[in-house]
Amino acid sequence: MLRLIALRIAMAVPVMLVVATIVFLLLRLSPGDPALIIAGESAGPEALARIRSQMGLDQPLVVQYFTWLAAIARGDLGFSILSKVPxxxxxxxxxxxxxxxxxxxxxxxxxxxxxxxxxxxxxxxxxxxxxxxxxxxxxxxxxxxxxxxxxxxxxxxxxxxxxxxxxxxxxxxxxxxxxxxxxxxxxxxxxxxxxxxxxxxxxxxxxxxxxxxxxxxxxxxxxxxxxxxxxxxxxxxxxxxxxxxxxxxxxxxxxxxxxxxxxxxxxxxxxxxxxxxxxxxxxxxxxxxxxxxxxxxxxxxxxxxxxxxxxxx
Amino acid sequence: MTTCEPILRIENLSVALPEGLDRSHAVRNVSFDVHRRQILCVVGESGSGKSVTAAAVMRLLPEKVLRISGGTIRLEGEDIAVASPERLCQLRGSRMAMIFQEPLTALNPVMRVGDQIAEVLQIHRPGTSAEQRQARVRELMADVQLPEPERLARAYPHQLSGGQRQRVMIAMALALEPALIIADEPTTALDVTTQAQILRLFRELLTKHDSGVLMITHDFGVVADVADHVVVMRQGDIVEHGAPEKVLKAPEHPYTRALIEAVPRFRYRSRPDAADTPVIAVEALSLTYRNTSFFGARRETRALDAVSFTLAAGETLGVVGESGSGKTSLAKTLLRFETPDSGRILFKGQDIAGLAGAALRDMRRHIQMVFQDPYKSLNPRRRIGQSLIEGPVQHGLSRGDAIARAEDLMELVGLRRDALDRFPHEFSGGQRQRICIARALAMEPAIIVADEAVSALDVSVQAQVLRLFEDLQRRIGFAMIFVTHDLRVASNICDRIAVMQRGRIVELGPAQRVFQEPEASYTRELLAAVPGLASERMIAD
Incomplete structure (x- = not known):
């Protein structure tokens, strides 16, 4: 029974990895720009660029993906954009x-x-x-x-x-x-x-x-x-x-x-x-x-x- | 035999069928007595009402459909035909107990067998402690000769063998030493050697526990071996009853005579020597079932172990043995439903053991199979015409030609040409098996593999289907591998016999030689366990 549980938990890791990948892609590929939401409609292009680079949004998708994955592995899901709370x-x-x-x-x-x-x-x-x-x-x-x-x-x-x-x-x-x-x-x-x-x-x-x-x-x-x-x-x-x-x-x-x-x-x-x-x-x-x-x-x-x-x- | 009051007295029992069927009663005006320390056998074919009678005594009929419409059933003087549900619960298990045909399905699969036996005590003797019950369970399991009661009590039904399961059922029935034990085909699902042991056990326990037994069976061999009194039923009526010597040896009613006549006996057919060139030659065939569990632990079962034989054109080879001996694995491997580990299957000189894809599909038409259960081997939602033409059309015959061939085949197997647009449920078991044979023949095969093809049929139907096989073989000339557990049936239809034990052929030779002068000790064991040898001698005298 214990072996069953251990094995099932081990099998959950790849499942979660697939889920993580899909979650990442789904949101990055959907329309809408979070930087725009944070900065507000009236923000100038420099302000937008600054926010993007702060959030890492100007990096290539692959880099964003691995940075994000590494953070999750540490238990760090990031901060809410709106409330700035973890x-x-x-x-x-x-x-x-x-x-x-x-x-x-x-x-x-x-x-x-x-x-x-x-x-x-x-x-x-x-x-x-x-x-x-x-x-x-x-x-x-x-x-x-x-x-x-x-x-x-x-x-x-x-x-x-x-x-x-x-x-x-x-x-x-x-x-x-x-x-x-x-x-x-x-x-x-x-x-x-x-x-x-x-x-x-x-x-x-x-x-x-x-x-x-x-x-x-x-x-x-x-x-x-x-x-x-x-x-x-x-x-x-x-x-x-x-x-x-x-x-x-x-x-x-x-x-x-x-x-x-x-x-x-x-x-x-x-x-x-x-x-x-x-x-x-x-x-x-x-x-x-x-x-x-x-x-x-x-x-x-x-x-x-x-x-x-x-x-x- | 005894003068005291019977344990069970059934008088004029009738059970009504729902309206609109071909007869109004499942059982009509049935009367008989069961006495202490006696075994009363009720014999009959399917539909004779024998099982309904047994279920009526336990009041286990689905009473919305099958209603007791008249008569009395007195158990130790008390009429249980009118007993209340509460009273019935008190009587069942304590004063009367029942043993069923198929011990695997009759036991609760998710409950330990020890607990299932203990449950009877728990229900009827609520005062007993768990330790007392456990002790009694061990005692009962030892009584029915189950090995290691301590360990087996903790096993689940699927971990036991068929014979052990039936012993558990018997232990359960004996738990409270009931006056009446009803056994509905208690040994039909078991191997002959196990059957012989269980029947002997019945006899012993009967005297020890002072009970009476009402046994339902279709097997005259069993009747000859254990019955003190026989009742023969047909279509709900008792046609004859009496002592077994009298009923078996000098039956009065024509139906009884016909039934006994149809029981296969050892009888050997003489055929001119078949052609020497084999259609199929099997060389050192081995098959291992590998079961890899989730954790990688391997369990290997050797199903076939270096099996070799040849089959000549037009010849019938019987494969006999107990369950688990590898009979069906052999049949499946020949049809290449299983791929052997090693060895060769030479079909007309070509090795088919490793064929795959289109070559395999093309080969399959030459070897066809007839299965055991005609109720399960025809697609219930397809007209039989569709089933009959499907194979030939797949292999390139035009639809019109396939239909014409199907019609001819229907006639050949003794059915009407115009029945092709009917569904399987419109046919009886014997007719369905004829359709299955026609389906196999539609492919014009060189070899037919019949796996227990007559085992599910009543004796009279069995005899007809066996004759059909012989007749067709003479006319069409296919070779046949006939897998069966019934040595008598094998002797009737086979030219040669292969006796299998644990995946090996332990003896192979002409049928008459193998059965009359067996060389292997296992063959002798099998022959000794065949029920009703005494009766056969009796009838032959």
């Missing part, structure tokens, strides 16, 4: 709301969607099954920002149950944090729930038709135990795969949700940085998201080995 600390400052939001969304999803999907499979073709599948189609088709605004309108503005927007850290005031988190995490979780409940259902339906499920019944297991103890562990691999893929979905969801609920997280930071053409920040964020994704994949690989003894790398 990019790394900028991301860390905004990390907490995003992590809290994402984790609570995943938690809600797994706790609700897996049982929902399981019950739908178990009561295949019943009204429960149809209701769950209906809900998942809705969850799937309605965009996150629409759901967010509808929830705000109904539960915050009309019913006055939850705050409209803002963020309170759960480390300072857990109760207020819960009220502030409820709507955003639900918004974020809904698409994800639709996906997971569907996969759980279809994966379980397949497993429920297998011989060992019949064996489990023949041993005198009650239905509940057949479902949880025998069928679900065997259906876990596809479910885990989709949870992993769903986290990628979550990253884009976080950006939208944080804007709708005005949360000061990494998602908001991303949008602000892109709009301001704050190159170093955008680069740092893209690398950061990629790193998270690689990390999630590692966790999933480890989870496979734990849930299915037949999988060995």
């Amino acid at each position: 990019v790394l600390s900028l991301i860390f400052d905004r990390l907490e709301p995003t992590l809290v939001l994402a984790l609570s969304a995943i938690l809600i999803t797994v706790v609700i969607a897996v049982p929902l999907g399981a019950v739908a499979a178990w009561r295949h073709n019943s009204w429960i099954d149809r209701a769950v599948m209906m809900l998942s189609v809705v969850g799937f088709s309605v965009p996150a920002f629409v759901i967010g605004y509808i929830l705000i309108l109904l539960l915050s503005v009309k019913a006055d149950l939850f705050p409209v927007q803002g963020y309170v850290s759960p480390f300072e005031d857990p109760l207020a944090a819960l009220r502030h988190l409820a709507l955003p995490s639900l918004t974020l979780a809904l698409v994800f729930m639709a996906l997971i409940s569907r996969v759980t259902r279809s994966s379980l339906l397949e497993v429920l038709g297998e011989d060992f499920v019949r064996t489990a019944r023949a041993k005198g297991n009650v239905e509940r135990r057949v479902l949880w103890r025998h069928a679900l562990p065997n259906a876990a691999v596809p479910i885990i795969t989709v949870i992993g893929l769903g986290i990628a979905l979550l990253i884009s969801g976080v950006v939208v949700t944080e804007s709708v609920f005005n949360l000061p997280g990494v998602g908001r930071l991303t949008i602000d940085a892109i709009l301001a053409r704050d190159y170093p920040v955008v680069q740092g964020l893209m690398l950061f998201f990629a790193l998270i994704y690689v990390g999630v994949n590692l966790l999933i690989d480890i989870a496979y080995v734990i849930v299915d003894p037949r999988i060995r790398y």
